[in-house]
Each structure stands twice: as structure tokens, then as C-alpha cells.
Amino acid sequence: MYRSMLAGKRMLVLLDNAADVTQVRPLLPGSPGCLVLVTSRDRLDGLAAREGAHRLALDVLTPAESLALAAAVLGRDRVAAEPCATAELAALCGHLPLALRIVAANLAAQPGLSIADQVTALRGDRLDELAVIGDPDSSVRAAFDLSYRRLAPADQDLFRLLGIAQRHQRRR
Numbered sequence: 001m002y003r004s005m006l007a008g009k010r011m012l013v014l015l016d017n018a019a020d021v022t023q024v025r026p027l028l029p030g031s032p033g034c035l036v037l038v039t040s041r042d043r044l045d046g047l048a049a050r051e052g053a054h055r056l057a058l059d060v061l062t063p064a065e066s067l068a069l070a071a072a073v074l075g076r077d078r079v080a081a082e083p084c085a086t087a088e089l090a091a092l093c094g095h096l097p098l099a100l101r102i103v104a105a106n107l108a109a110q111p112g113l114s115i116a117d118q119v120t121a122l123r124g125d126r127l128d129e130l131a132v133i134g135d136p137d138s139s140v141r142a143a144f145d146l147s148y149r150r151l152a153p154a155d156q157d158l159f160r161l162l163g164i165a166q167r168h169q170r171r172r
Contacts, residue, residue, distance in 0.1 A: 066090035073104035
């Protein structure tokens with residue numbers, strides 16, 4: 001029924017965070033004129049092989065892109081007032097768009113909080129700070145959890161061991 005409704009129409013179909021190709025294939029339109037954009041934590045090579053999908057691998061933001069994103073959320077004046085703190089904020093967020101958007105959204109909601117104060121908070125328990133206030137599903141922890149649950153048990157063990165090693169390294 002879905003494919004019939006799309007037949008002959010020009011549509012943009014966005015499939016966000018697809019688990020695998022079997023989830024995507026039934027949602028691909030059967031006629032030309034539609035564009036499908038699929039995001040996934042996996043490569044979905046089968047879509048490239050069978051359906052001719054074009055892959056685009058994304059990396060973290062550059063420092064300049066991070067500053068532009070912060071300015072878009074916080075306003076140019078606020079970022080210009082604390083350029084060093086904003087650069088450090090972006091670095092502490094690993095130049096990850098989700099992390100930077102979350103921390104910038106929290107700062108935007110608290111205009112009295114300086115970017116430098118947020119940087120200080122991020123130096124503490126960073127993962128706790130990378131959550132939208134009042135929305136636990138909008139957090140870096142929730143995004144990590146989705147990825148973590150998809151790992152094989154041995155890879156989960158390695159991930160936990162790396163976390164322990166990092167905590168030990170910070171204490172030195």
C-alpha cells in the first residue's frame with residue numbers, strides 16, 4: 001500500500017537510523033521520481049550492491065564547522081564574546097554534531113550561563129552534561145546506548161574496558 005501511494009509522485013523519503021537492509025528495502029519506492037535518504041550506524045553495503053545506493057561516510061565536524069554550529073544555536077554575538085571557550089567546548093564535544101547541539105541547546109536555554117561555565121561542567125562528568133535538560137532520550141548517552149546494544153558481547157566487553165582505562169588515565 002505504501003509503495004502504491006508513492007507511485008508516480010515526487011517524494012523525499014527519510015529513513016533515519018536504519019538497523020539493516022531488510023528494514024530499508026520494503027520502504028524503497030518502486031517507481032522513479034523519489035529520493036531516499038537513509039542514515040545508519042552500519043554501512044548497508046547490500047543497498048549499494050543491489051539498489052545502486054550511493055554511500056556517503058560522515059566524519060566529525062571541523063573546528064570551523066563546530067564554531068558555525070555553535071553560532072547558529074547560540075547566536076554569533078554570544079560565540080564571539082567567548083571564542084576560546086567556544087573552541088574548547090567544541091573540542092570537549094569531540095566535534096560531534098549531536099554532542100555540540102545538545103550542549104548548545106542547554107546553553108541557549110540558560111542565557112545567564114557563560115560558555116566558559118559550561119566548559120568547566122563538561123570537564124567533570126562529560127556524559128551527564130551531554131543531555132538535554134528534561135529529555136533523557138536526547139542525550140549522547142542514549143545514542144551510545146543504541147550503538148552499544150548492537151555490539152557483539154566481546155566488543156561490549158572491550159568497550160567497557162576502554163572506559164575503565166580512560167577513567168584510570170584521567171586520574172593520573
